[in-house]
């Protein structure tokens with residue numbers, strides 16, 4: 001009863017845990033395209049499907065507004081993700097994207113957008129297997145339409161549209177436990193503006209700590225310290241691709257980025273994604289890379305503040321500069337750009353800098369999932385080389 005939808009889907013089932021006879025890899029074979037349901041799934045009669053063209057400013061505004069008012073909140077319902085319109089355009093239109101995978105649900109009579117779900121194509125490596133997948137994100141049902149069981153039919157519809165493009169696997173994350181996580185990550189926060197974070201209830205003043213002592217504790221230098229540390233530019237794409245591919249090869253699950261992917265996902269876009277690299281002043285070789293994306297949160301019910309400016313650690317590679325120093329420079333840049341907090345998951349080698357750089361543990365977990373692909377044993381977060389938006 002608890003997972004009555006997910007128990008019907010080709011995903012790792014809890015009852016299969018520990019059954020080492022089940023092979024790793026696809027759970028179901030592809031279906032002949034002629035056997036994929038050609039028409040959309042049925043919706044309750046008051047609603048209709050509506051493919052959303054994110055490049056249309058008025059549609060993008062509708063999606064932005066739906067998410068701003070109805071998307072994911074923290075466990076204490078004090079904050080809600082507030083993805084910007086520019087971020088949504090970036091996140092949903094990578095190389096090879098399918099417009100039909102940006103799926104809305106509208107009220108037939110009013111045309112009001114009341115639900116949304118998206119997919120984007122990605123090439124993910126799972127151990128030694130490079131698999132074409134859909135990355136599913138932004139599943140959102142208007143608060144007033146919850147428990148109408150809209151989410152299962154939206155998941156089936158995006159799956160149908162993904163199948164029509166001959167793609168049979170997917171990746172997604174959730175803050176809730178579903179059948180069955182391939183990895184469970186913890187998130188950590190590094191205060192950059194501790195006074196505001198305490199004022200809005202994101203952080204609490206430590207025991208035996210004064211506000212001025214807390215501000216001093218989190219103080220950062222005004223300038224980065226690594227020689228050759230600079231913003232990434234278009235001309236760096238080939239070298240950054242080589243550096244990143246070499247680094248991500250060490251993880252069990254990671255994106256199989258090519259230069260077009262790196263150009264889209266890692267070239268700086270103001271207020272969306274920031275990326276920096278270390279160019280050796282002597283050899284001009286690119287030895288290190290760090291990046292973060294911008295995902296503000298609305299602050300619900302606070303008299304003095306409406307928004308939290310948050311940076312989320314994205315992909316980082318250190319081959320010459322110690323990871324601690326590289327990430328501290330990322331914190332310094334985020335502080336320079338007036339971010340309130342820098343967030344990171346305990347994936348890849350992040351555990352090596354979290355405590356040292358004064359990150360505190362968050363109160364929740366982020367679970368990673370694969371659709372129609374079995375991994376025999378859940379991965380430790382440090383085996384995960386994948387960061388979803």
Ligand SMILES: COc1cccc(CC(=N)NC(=O)c2cccnc2OC2CCNCC2)c1
Pocket residue numbers: 072073074075079080081173175187188295297308312343344345364366388389
């Ligand atoms: C501070 O405002 C929040 C507003 C909504 C939810 C949360 C807690 C939370 N659920 N955080 C995360 O999922 C998270 C924490 C650290 C790094 N990435 C994260 O999620 C990313 C990746 C998955 N899609 C959402 C953004 C915090």
